[in-house]
Amino acid sequence: MKRMKWGYLVISAVILVGCATKKDMVKQGDTELLVGKKWQLVELSGNPVAEKINGKTPFLELMAEGGRYSATGGCNGIGGEYELVKNQGVKFQRGMSTMMACPDMTIEQGFGKVFEAADSYAVSDSALSLLSKGTLLAKFKLFETASNDLSGSWELDYIMESGSTLETLFPGKRPKIVFDVANKKVSGNGGCNSFNGGITLAGSRLKFGPLMSTKMACQGTAEDVFFKNIDRVTSYSATDDQLTLIADDIVVMRLKKD
Numbered sequence: 001m002k003r004m005k006w007g008y009l010v011i012s013a014v015i016l017v018g019c020a021t022k023k024d025m026v027k028q029g030d031t032e033l034l035v036g037k038k039w040q041l042v043e044l045s046g047n048p049v050a051e052k053i054n055g056k057t058p059f060l061e062l063m064a065e066g067g068r069y070s071a072t073g074g075c076n077g078i079g080g081e082y083e084l085v086k087n088q089g090v091k092f093q094r095g096m097s098t099m100m101a102c103p104d105m106t107i108e109q110g111f112g113k114v115f116e117a118a119d120s121y122a123v124s125d126s127a128l129s130l131l132s133k134g135t136l137l138a139k140f141k142l143f144e145t146a147s148n149d150l151s152g153s154w155e156l157d158y159i160m161e162s163g164s165t166l167e168t169l170f171p172g173k174r175p176k177i178v179f180d181v182a183n184k185k186v187s188g189n190g191g192c193n194s195f196n197g198g199i200t201l202a203g204s205r206l207k208f209g210p211l212m213s214t215k216m217a218c219q220g221t222a223e224d225v226f227f228k229n230i231d232r233v234t235s236y237s238a239t240d241d242q243l244t245l246i247a248d249d250i251v252v253m254r255l256k257k258d
Contacts (some may be wrong), residue, residue, distance in 0.1 A: 073108025077251025192218035
């Protein structure tokens with residue numbers, strides 16, 4: 001009799017664990033629609049958002065690897081970690097961001113609050129909404145020009161370096177990066193010396209190196225800053241005319257199509 005009772009208890013426990021596991025599962029179909037894509041911010045707190053803010057397109061991208069996200073409200077890079085939970089729930093954890101001052105910070109400030117408040121999402125093939133307790137916070141559309149293609153030549157447009165600007169670091173010649181994706185090679189110029197080497201690509205993950213460069217004597221430390229940030233890069237996001245290089249959840253460089 002005792003053996004029968006133990007048998008019923010074991011079976012009941014297996015059923016309960018199975019139900020709990022099924023309950024906590026995130027729908028695979030929703031995940032495939034949501035992650036690994038770039039979403040353009042089109043509405044914030046019920047107000048339309050222009051395609052360009054400070055010359056940049058506000059966007060959100062949930063990386064397929066590592067549970068990290070990258071975003072911008074048209075000025076600074078915003079990033080951190082995200083978690084998808086049952087019933088189309090989502091949790092964002094803010095990481096570090098760049099600290100530039102731009103003429104229009106309104107969208108960025110409002111966008112930053114979305115990551116603090118959002119607790120769920122709704123997604124289709126071409127539209128994404130973030131909500132808080134059923135209230136719409138932000139709307140996005142699939143980034144139409146997001147080819148995520150690295151190929152070609154890119155010129156540096158922003159670099160992360162405390163106390164310095166791109167103009168003070170590189171008053172003349174700006175660094176360029178040229179990607180040969182087919183052969184997983186990279187070349188370019190750091191503002192003084194030329195370099196070349198390999199790249200490792202896996203989805204949106206990107207790693208440079210090993211790199212070799214010429215050894216000309218250069219004034220200042222600008223080129224050291226460039227190669228230091230190149231070495232930090234762990235992922236990227238690209239549109240037809242803008243490339244963003246990211247270290248974990250921090251934007252370290254932006255480049256424009258040359």
